[in-house]
Amino acid sequence: MDTDLVDFAVEHARSRGARYAEARFEEQANEQFIVKGGIVDALDFTESRGIGVRVLAGGSLGFTATNLLTKSDVREIVDRAVALAKGARRKKPITFAPEPAVVADWSVPEARPLADTPVEERVDEIVSIDRDLVGLKYKIPGRFFMCYSNRISKYFANSEGSKIRSYSPRVRLYYHLTLVKGGDVEQCNENYGWSGGWEALEEVRARDRVLEAARTAINALEHGKKSPEGKTDLVAGPQVSGIASHESCGHPTEADRILGREASQAGKSFITPDGGGMKIGSGVVNVVDDPTMEHAIAFYRYDDEGVKARRRYLYKRGRVSEFLQNRETAAVLGTRSNGAARATNYDREAIVRMANTFVEPKDRTPEEMIEEVKRGVYMKSFMEWNIDDKRWNGKYVGREAYLIENGEVKGPVRRTVVELTTKAFWSAVDAVGKDLELFHAGWCGKSDPGQALDAALGGPTIRLRNVYLR
Amino acid sequence: MDDFAEQIVTSALGFGAKDAVGRVVVDRNYQIRVSQNQPAIANEWRKTSGQAFLNYDGRIVSGEVSDLAQISETVGRLVKIAKGSQPNPEFVGLAKGPFRYRRLSSDPKVVKLMDGSDYVEAAIHGAIEEGAKETAGSFWRYHEEHYLYTSNGASGNDVNVGLYLSIRAHAGPESSGHGVACATRKAAFEPERAGHKAGRIAALAKDPKPGTPGAYDVVFDPLIFGSLIDQLGGRSSAYSVAAGFSPLGGKLGKKVASSAVTLYDDATADTLGRLRFDEEGVPVRRKAIVQDGVLKTYLHNTSTAKKYKTKTTANAGLVAPSAHALVLEGGDWTRDELFQDVRDGLWLTNTWYTRYQSYVTGDFSTIPRDGIFRIKDGEIAGVWKDIRITDNLLGVWKRVKGLSKKAEQVQWWGEVGVPTVAPYALVTKVNVTRSAM
Numbered sequence: 024m025d026t027d028l029v030d031f032a033v034e035h036a037r038s039r040g041a042r043y044a045e046a047r048f049e050e051q052a053n054e055q056f057i058v059k060g061g062i063v064d065a066l067d068f069t070e071s072r073g074i075g076v077r078v079l080a081g082g083s084l085g086f087t088a089t090n091l092l093t094k095s096d097v098r099e100i101v102d103r104a105v106a107l108a109k110g111a112r113r114k115k116p117i118t119f120a121p122e123p124a125v126v127a128d129w130s131v132p133e134a135r136p137l138a139d140t141p142v143e144e145r146v147d148e149i150v151s152i153d154r155d156l157v158g159l160k161y162k163i164p165g166r167f168f169m170c171y172s173n174r175i176s177k178y179f180a181n182s183e184g185s186k187i188r189s190y191s192p193r194v195r196l197y198y199h200l201t202l203v204k205g206g207d208v209e210q211c212n213e214n215y216g217w218s219g220g221w222e223a224l225e226e227v228r229a230r231d232r233v234l235e236a237a238r239t240a241i242n243a244l245e246h247g248k249k250s251p252e253g254k255t256d257l258v259a260g261p262q263v264s265g266i267a268s269h270e271s272c273g274h275p276t277e278a279d280r281i282l283g284r285e286a287s288q289a290g291k292s293f294i295t296p297d298g299g300g301m302k303i304g305s306g307v308v309n310v311v312d313d314p315t316m317e318h319a320i321a322f323y324r325y326d327d328e329g330v331k332a333r334r335r336y337l338y339k340r341g342r343v344s345e346f347l348q349n350r351e352t353a354a355v356l357g358t359r360s361n362g363a364a365r366a367t368n369y370d371r372e373a374i375v376r377m378a379n380t381f382v383e384p385k386d387r388t389p390e391e392m393i394e395e396v397k398r399g400v401y402m403k404s405f406m407e408w409n410i411d412d413k414r415w416n417g418k419y420v421g422r423e424a425y426l427i428e429n430g431e432v433k434g435p436v437r438r439t440v441v442e443l444t445t446k447a448f449w450s451a452v453d454a455v456g457k458d459l460e461l462f463h464a465g466w467c468g469k470s471d472p473g474q475a476l477d478a479a480l481g482g483p484t485i486r487l488r489n490v491y492l493r
Numbered sequence: 494m495d496d497f498a499e500q501i502v503t504s505a506l507g508f509g510a511k512d513a514v515g516r517v518v519v520d521r522n523y524q525i526r527v528s529q530n531q532p533a534i535a536n537e538w539r540k541t542s543g544q545a546f547l548n549y550d551g552r553i554v555s556g557e558v559s560d561l562a563q564i565s566e567t568v569g570r571l572v573k574i575a576k577g578s579q580p581n582p583e584f585v586g587l588a589k590g591p592f593r594y595r596r597l598s599s600d601p602k603v604v605k606l607m608d609g610s611d612y613v614e615a616a617i618h619g620a621i622e623e624g625a626k627e628t629a630g631s632f633w634r635y636h637e638e639h640y641l642y643t644s645n646g647a648s649g650n651d652v653n654v655g656l657y658l659s660i661r662a663h664a665g666p667e668s669s670g671h672g673v674a675c676a677t678r679k680a681a682f683e684p685e686r687a688g689h690k691a692g693r694i695a696a697l698a699k700d701p702k703p704g705t706p707g708a709y710d711v712v713f714d715p716l717i718f719g720s721l722i723d724q725l726g727g728r729s730s731a732y733s734v735a736a737g738f739s740p741l742g743g744k745l746g747k748k749v750a751s752s753a754v755t756l757y758d759d760a761t762a763d764t765l766g767r768l769r770f771d772e773e774g775v776p777v778r779r780k781a782i783v784q785d786g787v788l789k790t791y792l793h794n795t796s797t798a799k800k801y802k803t804k805t806t807a808n809a810g811l812v813a814p815s816a817h818a819l820v821l822e823g824g825d826w827t828r829d830e831l832f833q834d835v836r837d838g839l840w841l842t843n844t845w846y847t848r849y850q851s852y853v854t855g856d857f858s859t860i861p862r863d864g865i866f867r868i869k870d871g872e873i874a875g876v877w878k879d880i881r882i883t884d885n886l887l888g889v890w891k892r893v894k895g896l897s898k899k900a901e902q903v904q905w906w907g908e909v910g911v912p913t914v915a916p917y918a919l920v921t922k923v924n925v926t927r928s929a930m
Contacts, residue, residue, distance in 0.1 A: 056578070057812070059736055063579040065812045068571060069557040073540065084534040090542055090559055100539055107535035112610050114531050142577035150579065165737025165853075201737035201853055210737065210851045284528040286629035287661040287671075288906040290845075290862070372534060409846035409881070411860045413667075416879050416928040418858060420850050438850060442881070444928045471526060471631045471659075471906055472536075491929035 025074075025092055026188075029180050032076050032097050037182050039105045041078035043119060045181035047327060048074050049369035051173055054142070058149050058168040061157070066142065073369040076101050080108035082116025084351075088370035120353035120360055122330055124184030129324035130191070131317070133220030137172050137192050140221040145170060149196075152230050156200070159234065161241050165201025165210070170194075172221075177327075185329035193320060193477060194223035195464060198233055204244035209437075210406065211236045211422050213262075216320030216464025216477060226318070227462040236404075239423045243435040250424065250439035252493040256399030256486065257441065257451075258392055258427065261460035263402050263419055264382050264482035269465065271445040272310040273380040273478075275414035276337045276345070277363075278352035280375075289469045290412025293445065294343055296356060304341035304449025307385065311336055312347060314362065314378035319479040320464045323365070327373035330362040337380070341449065349375050367474040374470050379479035385455040389484040392454045394430040400439050400492060401425045401432055418442040440493045447490065456484035494519060495650055497543055497561045498642035504565050505547040505644070508572040512548040512587050512644050514772065514811060517541065517561070519638040525609050527660070528629040530617050532610070545571055546772075546811045551580030555811065585799045587773050588809075590646030594769040594776050595761070599654040602679040606634050606656075612684040616660045616674075619688025624696030625662035625670075632684070633657040635765065647774025655765040658684040659905060661863070662691035667701055667878055669863045670694025671716060671843045675765050675902040675912065694842050698864035701878035708922040710838035710894075712831050712868065715915035717844045719903040720859065722819050722913050724847060724886055725749075726756060729782045729790075731797035732813035733852075740855030740887055741788060749788045750890035755822040756783040758792060758808065764902050766818025766912035775807040777817060786891075792816060820914040824896030831895055831919040833871035839925070840866040840873070844882070845908055855886035858926070883926040895919040 029046045036044030050072040057064040073090035074097060085108030087100040149168050156166055175191045199212040213236065217223035224230070259267070275292040279285055282296065294301060314323045314332040323332050328350050336344040346356070349364035352375060364373040393401060400421070407420040421439035425432045441448075463481035468474075494517045501515025520540040526533045543558030545568055554575040558567045609632040620628045639651040658674040671694070672687035713721070728739035741749060750756075760768040760777035768777050773795060781789045791801065794809030808814040832840070847859040859882050867875035897917035904912045 054574075062581055062583060063552075064581055064583075065553040065555055066574060066578045067555045068574050070567070071542075071557055071559050073559075083532060086534055086536045087539065088536075089539040091539065092560075096539065100537075103537055103539075107537060110608060110610070111525075111532040111535055112614065115529075142574050146578055167736045167738075199737060208851060208853055210853065282528070283627060283629055284526075284533055286528060286627070286663070287631065287659055370538060370540065372536065407848045407850035407856070407858060409848045409858060409860055411879065412845060412862050416860070416881065418881060418926075418928065442926060442928045444930050447928070447930050468907060472524070473906065 026178050028074060028092060028094065028097050029178050031094060032074060032101050033180050033182050035098055035101045036076065036078045036105060039102060041080040041105055043079040043182055046074055046076045047369055048178045050176045051368060053173045055169065055171045056146060058153055060166055061153050063146055071368065075369040076104050077372055078104045078108050079117060079119065080105050083108045083111035083113045084117055086372045117351055118354045119350035122350060122360060125325060125329050126186050127325060128188040130189060131218045131322060133192050134222040135220040137174055137220050148224060152233055155230065155234060156237055159237055161237060162203045163200055163237065164203060167199040169197045179327065179329055181329055187325050187329055191218060191323065192220055193218050194221065196224065196229050200237060202237060202240045202244065204241060207244050209240040209244050211240050214464050215462050216479060217318055217462060218320055218322040219318050243437055247435040247437040250400060250436040250492065254489050254491050256396045256488050257490055257492060258396065258399060258401045258484060258486050260403035260484050261458065261481045262404045262463050264485045265463050265480040266405065266408055266419060267417065267448060268310050268380045268382055268482055269377065269478060269480050270410045271414055271417050271448065272337045273312055273377040276343065276347055277375045278346040278348045278356060281346060282352055282355055285469060288471045293413045293415045298343055301343040302341060303343055303446055304338055305452050306340050307455055308338055308341045308449050308452050309336060309383035310338040311383050312377050312380045316379045316461055319379040319461045320477045321378035321479055326362040326364045327366050328360065328364040330360045332362040335361050347375050347377065349373065365476060367476050371474050376476055377467060377478050379461055381459065381461060381482035382455055382485055384457045384459045384483040387454050387456045389456055389458060392456060392484060392486040393427055393432060396427045397429060399427040400436060401427050402439050415445050417445060417448065443490060451487035451490045452485050453488050454486040459483045494640040495642065495648065498640045500564050501543055501545045501558060501568060502642050502644050504568040505545060508569055510547040510549045510572065514546040514587065515642045516544040517640040521636040523634040525613050525632045527613055530628050532613065547571060547575065548584060549575035552578040553581045553584050554578065583796055583800060585796045587643050587645040588647065588775045588795045588805055590643060590774055592647050592770065592774055592776050594649050597652055599652040600678040603634060603654045603656055604636055609634060612658060615685040616658055616688035619685040620660060620662035620692030623689055623692025624664050625692040627663040628660055630658065630660035641770065641774050643774050649770055649774060651769045656682040657765060657904065658687055660688050660691045662695040664695040665699055668695050668698040670698060671863045673716065673903055673905055675904055677763055677765065677767060694864040698876050701865065701876040704865065704877035704880035704925060704927055706926050708924055710835050710919065710921045711923040712835060712840045713918045713920060714842040715901040715917060716903050716905060717841050718918045719909035719913040719915040720844050720847060721889060722756065722821050722915055723909050723911055725890060726758060726782060726816045726819040726911065729792050730814050731791040731793050731801060734791055738852045740853055742853060744788050747788060748786050749887050750783050750786040751893040752786045753824050753893050753896055754783055754786050754890060755781060757781055757820040758816045758818065759820045760817035762818055762820055764818045764912040764914060765904060768817055771807045771809040772811050773809040775805055775809065777807045780806050816911045818912045821916060823898045823900045823916045826895040826897050828897045828917050831897060831917050832868060834919060835868045835871060838868045840868050847908065857886055858883040879927055881926045882923055884924045889920055889923065892921045893918055894921050
C-alpha cells in the first residue's frame with residue numbers, strides 16, 4: 024500500500040491552496056463467478072488500486088482519481104482537483120462540520136481467510152448447491168448463482184491529521200431460480216452478504232436456504248391460492264421488514280437527499296430539514312442504521328471521511344429521530360457527522376450512505392406474533408418491490424407467503440401485494456420480534472456516477488395490524 | 494496503448510491459453526454535479542487500465558490489468574485461477590478476424606473541453622426562466638479511448654466522446670420535471686433546451702393530487718418511454734433469456750409488440766452509444782430486434798449465437814451480450830395527434846424503480862416521477878402524484894397504438910442505461926395502482 028503517495032497528495036493539495044484535503048488509496052481484490060444451469064460461465068478476478076483526492080478550495084469541492092500511481096500523476100490530479108474546485112461558480116461556500124484527527128487501523132476477522140480459500144473450493148461449493156437443487160427433481164429451468172468476494176484495503180489521510188488503515192473482506196451470494204409446474208412459473212431470488220471470510224456460506228446456511236426456497240416455490244405452484252384482498256393483519260419476516268427499513272426509513276433520513284444533493288438521481292425525501300420528530304410509525308418502531316455490527320455486510324469502524332462509526336436511531340418510538348450525515352451535510356444542518364460517508368472505491372467521492380439498516384429487535388417470537396392473528400398473511404420473502412423517490416409510496420409483492428387463520432399458518436398464498444404509504448406501513452406495526460437476521464444483503468444504488476454499495480437488508484419479524492393487502 | 498492490448502494476448506497465449514482478448518481503456522471523463530442551482534462538486538478521472546479475457550483449457554477467466562507494467566504477472570495469475578475453475582462447454586471461441594472498421598469520428602472540441610460551467614448555467618437558467626425554483630443534475634464530458642486485440646485476428650481502437658446533461662427542476666416540493674441533453678458533437682449540444690423542458694414540466698405540475706387507480710390511455714414522453722425501450726432491448730440479450738431474466742424466451746418469430754413497433758440496436762447511429770466494434774472486435778451493425786411487432790433476434794456474441802444456431806449480432810459482451818444503442822423507429826403521428834387521441838388518460842414524463850415479480854412472465858411495476866398529467870379530450874385536465882404502473886412488459890408493448898414521427902435521444906440514471914432514441918408513444922389501457930394510506 025503506497026501510503027507515501029497518499030500523504031503527498033494531501034500535503035500538495037494544501038500547498039496549492041486547498042482549505043481541506045483528503046486522499047484515499049484503495050486496493051480491491053474482487054473475485055466473482057457465475058454458475059448458470061450448472062455451468063461455470065466465467066470467473067472474473069479484478070485487482071483495482073488507485074487514489075482519489077477530494078479538496079475544498081474556494082468554497083467548492085473538487086474530486087479527482089487515478090490508478091497511475093506515480094508522484095507526477097498524483098501531483099497532476101491534485102492540481103486538477105484544486106483547479107476544479109476553485110473554478111466552480113458556486114455562490115454559497117461549502118464547509119465541513121468539525122471532527123477530531125484520528126489515527127487508527129481496523130480490520131474484520133476472517134475465520135477462513137479469503138486469500139487462503141482456493142477458487143476450486145469456492146466454485147465446487149456453489150456447483151454442489153446447484154447439484155443438490157437438481158437432486159430435488161423439480162423442474163427448474165433457470166438456475167443462476169453469482170458468488171462474489173472482495174478484499175478491500177484502504178489508507179485514508181486528511182489535512183487535519185487523520186490517518187486510517189483498514190482491511191475489510193466481504194462475501195456475497197446471489198441466486199435466482201425459475202421453477203415450473205404444470206405450465207405455471209414461479210421465480211425466486213435472494214442475496215446474502217457477510218463481512219468476513221469464506222465461513223460466510225456456512226454462517227448464513229446458504230445451501231439450506233436455497234433448497235428451502237425451491238421447495239417453498241414448488242409448494243406455492245402446487246397449492247398456492249390467491250392472496251386475500253382487503254384489510255387484514257400482516258406478519259412480515261426478516262427480509263420484508265429489512266427491505267422496508269432500507270427503503271422507507273434509511274433512504275428518507277439521508278441528509279444529502281433531504282438537502283437536495285441527490286434530487287436529480289436517487290431523489291429527495293418526504294422529510295424536510297426541520298422534519299426531526301415527525302410522527303411516522305407506532306410507538307414500538309425503532310429503526311436503526313448500525314455500521315458496527317461486526318459481520319454484517321456493511322461493517323466499518325470509521326467512514327470514508329475518517330469519522331468514527333456508531334449506531335444511528337433513524338426512527339425512535341415511531342418518530343423521525345436522526346438523519347444520516349457526512350461532514351458537509353452536518354455543517355449545513357448545524358450538527359455533527361455521524362459517520363455515514365462511504366464510497367464504492369477510490370474513484371468515487373464519499374457520500375451519505377446507509378450501512379446495516381434494521382428494525383431494532385424486541386422480545387417476541389414469530390410464533391407468538393402469529394398466534395395472536397385471527398386472519399392475516401405471513402409474508403416471508405418478496406420479489407417485486409419499489410418506492411417513489413420521496414420514499415412515501417412503497418410496494419412489496421410476496422414470494423413466500425401463507426394465510427394465517429385463528430393463529431395458525433395455513434397454505435401458501437401467491438403474490439400478496441403490500442402497497443402502502445410509509446406512514447401507513449409503520450403506523451400499523453404493533454409487535455417486533457427478536458429474530459434478527461442481518462445477512463440479507465443488497466446493492467444500494469445512489470449518486471452519479473452510480474455507486475452500488477453493500478447494504479444489509481435484514482431485520483426481525485414484525486407484525487402489522489389491519490392493513491390493506493391484495 | 495494498442496501494444497499493451499497485444500501484449501495481454503501474447504502473454505495469455507504464452508501461458509497456454511487457447512483464446513484471449515486484451516483491451517485497454519483510457520478514461521478521461523469529467524463531470525460537474527449540481528444541486529440547489531449551483532455546483533455541488535466537480536469530478537475528473539485519469540485512469541488507464543487493461544482487461545484480459547482468456548480461455549484456458551475450456552475454462553473462462555477475465556480480469557483487470559490495473560498496472561500495465563505488470564501484464565505478464567497479472568495474466569499469469571489469471572491463468573492460475575483458470576486452472577482452479579471448471580470448463581464452460583458453452584464457450585465456443587471468438588469471432589474470426591481481421592475486420593475492417595468504419596472511420597473514427599470524434600469531435601475534437603469535445604475532447605478539448607475543460608470547463609462545463611457555461612453549459613450547467615445555461616440549463617439552470619433555462620429551468621428557472623420557466624418557473625422552476627430549484628434544480629439539480631449532472632453535466633458530463635465523456636472521453637474514453639478503447640484499444641482491442643484478440644487472438645483470433647481482430648484489432649482496433651475506438652474513441653468515445655460526447656456531452657451529456659441531466660437536469661431535474663422543482664417548482665414546488667412535489668412539482669418537478671426532468672430534461673436531458675445528449676450529443677456527440679459540441680455544436681449539437683442543447684443543455685438550455687433540457688433546462689427549459691425540465692422547468693416547463695415542473696411549472697405545469699403544480700399542486701398535484703393523488704391519482705386514481707384504473708386503466709388509462711397514456712402518452713409517454715421520450716424519457717419514460719426510453720425506460721420501457723431499455724427493458725425490451727436489454728432483455729433481448731440471449732444471456733438474459735437463458736438465465737431466466739427475460740420474458741422473450743421462446744418468442745422468436747412471434748408477436749411481442751404491436752405492429753407499430755420496430756426496435757433496432759444500432760451502434761452505428763450518431764448517439765452516445767456509438768461504437769466501431771464489440772468486445773470480440775466484430776464491427777457493429779444496425780439490426781432489428783423487433784420488426785413490425787415481431788421478435789426477429791436475440792442479441793448475441795459468438796458463443797450464444799452458436800447455441801441458438803445463428804450468427805453473432807456483434808453485441809459481445811464476452812460473457813453476456815448486451816445492447817449498444819437502442820433506436821425505436823418513429824411512427825406516423827405527430828406529438829399533438831397522440832395527445833388529441835386521448836379522451837380520458839394520462840401524460841407521463843419520467844419514471845424510476847422498474848422491478849419485476851417474474852422476469853419470464855414480464856409482470857412488473859414502475860413508479861412515474863416528475864410531471865404526471867391527467868389528459869381529457871387531448872388537453873391537460875389536472876396534475877397527479879403518487880401512482881404506479883403495474884402491468885406486463887409485453888402487454889404494454891402490444892398495446893402501443895401510435896408513435897410520433899420525431900424522436901429524441903435520451904439516457905438517464907438507472908432507468909435508461911443504454912443510449913436510446915425514443916419517440917413519444919401512445920399506449921392504451923395501462924394499469925395504474927396507488928399505495929393505500
